[in-house]
Amino acid sequence: MTATPAALAKDTAARGPVARRLSxxxxxxAMVGAVxxxxxxxxxxxxxxxxxxxxxxxxxxxxxxxxxxxxxLLMIGGEFDLSAGxxxxxxxxxxxxxxxQMTANTWAGVAVxxxxxxxxxxxxxxxxxxxxxxxxxxxxxxFLMLTGLNLGLTKLIGGTVSTRAIGDMEGFxxxxxxxxxxxxxxxxxxxxxxVWWLALVAAATWILLRTRAGNWIFATxxxxxxxxxxxxxxxxxxxxxxxxxxxxxxxxxxxLLFSYDVVQSGEGVGNELIYIAAAVIGGCLLTGGHGSxxxxxxxxxxxxxxxxxxxxxxxxxxxxKFFLGAMLLLATLLNAWIRKRAExxx
Amino acid sequence: MNGTxxxxxxxxxxxxxxxxxxxxxxxxxxxxxxxxAVRPGEVVCVLGxxxxxxxxxxxxxxxxxxxxxxxxxxxxxxxxxxSPREALDRGIATVYQDLAVVPLMPVWRxxxxxxxPVTGRGPLRRLDTAAMRRTTREALLRMGIDLRDVxxxxxxxxxxxxxxxxxxxxxxxxxxxxVLDEPxxxxxxxxxxxxxxxxxxxxxQGLGVVLVTHNPHHAHLVGDRFVLLRRGSMAGxxxxxxxxxxxxxxxxxxxxxxxxxxxxxxRTRPSGPDRGAP
Numbered sequence: 001m002t003a004t005p006a007a008l009a010k011d012t013a014a015r016g017p018v019a020r021r022l023s024x025x026x027x028x029x030a031m032v033g034a035v036x037x038x039x040x041x042x043x044x045x046x047x048x049x050x051x052x053x054x055x056x057x058x059x060x061x062x063x064x065x066x067x068x069x070x071x072x073l074l075m076i077g078g079e080f081d082l083s084a085g086x087x088x089x090x091x092x093x094x095x096x097x098x099x100x101q102m103t104a105n106t107w108a109g110v111a112v113x114x115x116x117x118x119x120x121x122x123x124x125x126x127x128x129x130x131x132x133x134x135x136x137x138x139x140x141x142x143f144l145m146l147t148g149l150n151l152g153l154t155k156l157i158g159g160t161v162s163t164r165a166i167g168d169m170e171g172f173x174x175x176x177x178x179x180x181x182x183x184x185x186x187x188x189x190x191x192x193x194x195v196w197w198l199a200l201v202a203a204a205t206w207i208l209l210r211t212r213a214g215n216w217i218f219a220t221x222x223x224x225x226x227x228x229x230x231x232x233x234x235x236x237x238x239x240x241x242x243x244x245x246x247x248x249x250x251x252x253x254x255x256l257l258f259s260y261d262v263v264q265s266g267e268g269v270g271n272e273l274i275y276i277a278a279a280v281i282g283g284c285l286l287t288g289g290h291g292s293x294x295x296x297x298x299x300x301x302x303x304x305x306x307x308x309x310x311x312x313x314x315x316x317x318x319x320x321k322f323f324l325g326a327m328l329l330l331a332t333l334l335n336a337w338i339r340k341r342a343e344x345x346x
Numbered sequence: 347m348n349g350t351x352x353x354x355x356x357x358x359x360x361x362x363x364x365x366x367x368x369x370x371x372x373x374x375x376x377x378x379x380x381x382x383a384v385r386p387g388e389v390v391c392v393l394g395x396x397x398x399x400x401x402x403x404x405x406x407x408x409x410x411x412x413x414x415x416x417x418x419x420x421x422x423x424x425x426x427x428x429s430p431r432e433a434l435d436r437g438i439a440t441v442y443q444d445l446a447v448v449p450l451m452p453v454w455r456x457x458x459x460x461x462x463p464v465t466g467r468g469p470l471r472r473l474d475t476a477a478m479r480r481t482t483r484e485a486l487l488r489m490g491i492d493l494r495d496v497x498x499x500x501x502x503x504x505x506x507x508x509x510x511x512x513x514x515x516x517x518x519x520x521x522x523x524x525v526l527d528e529p530x531x532x533x534x535x536x537x538x539x540x541x542x543x544x545x546x547x548x549x550x551q552g553l554g555v556v557l558v559t560h561n562p563h564h565a566h567l568v569g570d571r572f573v574l575l576r577r578g579s580m581a582g583x584x585x586x587x588x589x590x591x592x593x594x595x596x597x598x599x600x601x602x603x604x605x606x607x608x609x610x611x612x613r614t615r616p617s618g619p620d621r622g623a624p
Contacts, residue, residue, distance in 0.1 A: 218450075222448035
């Protein structure tokens, strides 16, 4: 027994601290990438680094980031949500149509929308834990159903594929102030979504690293059977994570509604993949058990910088998707390498 | 020899006792009429080949599955466990061979998984990370494991070390009975020795141990009683004094089945090249 500690110490030293450092900070790789993208566009695009330019970049990053953060948590918990993109649109539609049809205060619509969106999230999570089908299949089903419902119900109720303007209704101004206003910080004009985004990142980071729920999320994604065996309520964690995505979809949806006044019912398709890509670029493992909220935020920032940087550099915007695809591949390769090092002996 | 209960008068109540326990999955009988009893400071080894029903037995004791025949008693009280949590609350901790830990999580997070201490109140209620790290280091040190860095992913530890961490965890959280699922199966000789030492250490602290294995050599080193399973039912239950390692190995390897196989092979041998007995 006396020989064991010495042998062990030698063992751990030999495995090297680099991989461990990286695995402890999943967002490191993404941060290096973000700095590279920033430097690149600062040199290539005029106006990118001016306050107005940065404000636009941060706004683009925040609209993706609000969703990428809970999607990252869900991925750390080992699941996907393909319905996240259209759920945003559903949330906006419910809010708008309830207010308009009931001639109610817009805040009533906002509240009803919250309940409906959380119910969709609950449905995803509950179906997953009950059927044990892959989340890919279940949320693909929800995605298709919501896509159809968004268009179908909107046409059925309003006659067209977009909602009526609710800008003159009671409560619109105050709701707009909460979800879609501009704020001025030290001379910079920033969209309020940036505040929502940073608040969500802070809350998610706190939950992940400093609460029991966070420990359970990592364990559920990392090894659900082991987690269950030591008493972690794995199913409740999963349902909670889906409802977290729904909560963020509600915030995004209200932003959509109150910044444009009308909602196009066909929107949101394809965004779910952008959220997932941002989370993966930020260091989340597709297989679960590893990642961070800050990483997803950096992933969203890379998206924001790239999409707006290309515009400021006056390039063909079609290159945007190609660029992101390449980033995604690089990020996944880096993740795979880290995982191999971290799990070297298991 | 096949006595199901050898509890002598005056010995303490069994921590865990199974009496004729059975389990069916649909039409398939996974387990039938299995009886055993674990007392404080006692190691009961459950031996059996693949498919003998060892894992079903573990799942029943650890609360993952409910038995549907016979009686399952904890401290003499009949129970039907609804979840692993309930088993844990009653002092039964199970250490699984392959799913004991979450490889990518740091050692200290693994150590406290499911029983994390918190500090603060209201929205500031948070993990007591400093205490968690310190306690992990100390609890491991008591078991003779000296980790300089409890922040490393537990997947970077060797198999034996991970098992030992899991055992240390069970002991720390006040388990009275530890169920070990093949703790030495994937390990080398040296690592297996380390794990068996921790089993003995846990026993000496007064814990009851259920050691599930298909290695009679390891079982005989630490076991007080040996329960043999074959195709879902009990093929024998022997106290340590009643059975020698050779006999245990023979029974474990199939007993009379093996003898029959021996005859069969003996008849066919002359026609083939002689490569010696298996």
